[in-house]
Amino acid sequence: APRYPRYTREEVGRHRSPQDRVWVTHGTDVFDVTDFVELHPGGADKILLAAGGALEPFWALYAVHSQPHVLELLREYKVGELSPEEAPPAAAATGDPFTGDPPRHPGLRVNSQKPFNAEPPAELLAERFLTPNELFFTRNHLPVPAVDPGSYRLRVEGPGGRALSLSLPELRSRFPKHEVTATLQCAGNRRAEMSQVRPVKGLPWDIGAISTARWGGARLRDVLLHAGFEEQREGEWHVCFEGLDADAGGAPYGASIPYGRAVSPAADVLLAYEMNGEELPRDHGFPVRVVVPGVVGARSVKWLRRVAVSPAESPSHWQQNDYKGFSPCVDWDTVDYKTAPAIQELPVQSAITHPRPGAAVPAGELTVKGYAWSGGGRPVVRVDVSLDGGRTWRVARLAGEQPPPERAWAWVLWELRAPVAAGAELEIVCKAVDGSYNVQPDSHAPIWNLRGVLSNAWHRVRVSVRD
């Protein structure tokens, strides 16, 4: 058998364009597919999305690749093998707290490297109902903690219950495994559009701070009842979560949800240890994270170390002084975080994933695709699409199964096909309607806020039709 040179993932990641050569990996094999890019039946642009990294998450989106002839074709381009992963240098040795962060797919659209914040390429976002783990958006505020699963313990405590310290095997074996398909969306999704009205403070997310996975884990409810907490409580109570990631001053990431949601059997709140059938990836909270379906992503605390029942909301900065909405008239001189409630359930949202802004689409039949989702388990009942900036509308076809009533935790993918004439300039617009007949506002100006959160106006994409 031929001996191949060894390359690190980082070396492979430097080959991302025809000029620098286009390299990809499959399993532990490295391929130089530069000469195949223009021959690819799925288009050169698609292959380039995976350039520098693993093919598997992309091929998971397009089943056409799971045929023997595709692998045979790929084999001709083999140039090397991946060298075994080296342990990253200790943070103390480099002075960089982020050196221990996990490797990531170079195809992600990065909004900030340290801490790592990235979204999947928008055109792939809604190609499949479940987002592959490697492409799931990542929103980290701090370095990713390195957790030893053997010594990991989850503490559960608070007045009215007995304190628990659960190992990973205990969490897995003492409580039934419950599975929920839920979409997570960051409060800052689509912030880039809002900042075009006036600048806002925050990462410039495009439409991809949203993804969907099938989560598996113990119900938070089961764990709380096991600790002796009751099904209902008089007065105001909250369940606070703390992560193992901490800022320079030692304060952990934290958030809370109301007690009623935490113990409700219908709310499906999970202490998840699985994501799409695999153990949680490090970026998404290994070994255990909270998943609060229907609620802003910020409450789904990753790398969970502590669950505490408390008469007050989490004291964390991210519960008290961030992730809140304000009037367009509030600025950084006048903002008083105490005056607004913490965001929990998110408003109705939708976006167009295909075509992309500025695209030149062929004349004939145009297929417009996108996602729609609403908070609180409210189903999306309709998506309206306009090709002329909102003057006339058509109804998109919704894909996917009917969710159980009031537990529509996952997005719907939608599609509209319409004839388009050569030379036309289109302003494609989408807006969704949820089960409470909530609708999206038509523009961002009236919902502008200084942090750029809750950005859910009609999504508009301008394209031209080729002659």
Ligand code: HEM
């Ligand atoms: C189709 C190979 C990467 C998206 C195909 C087909 C082959 C192929 C042989 C035709 C299969 C058939 O019809 O029997 C490859 C190879 C790749 C690669 C060797 C990497 C070196 C990708 C990536 C994406 C992608 C990264 C997406 C991001 C598609 C799509 C089609 C396709 C959408 C269907 C095109 C159509 O039927 O209209 N690919 N592919 N491919 N590929 Fe890839």
Ligand code: MTE
């Ligand atoms: N949990 C911890 N411990 N640290 C964090 O930085 N980010 C939160 C939440 N949980 C965060 C966290 C935010 S703002 C969001 S939107 C989601 O995690 C993102 O989850 P994901 O990175 O798995 O997509």
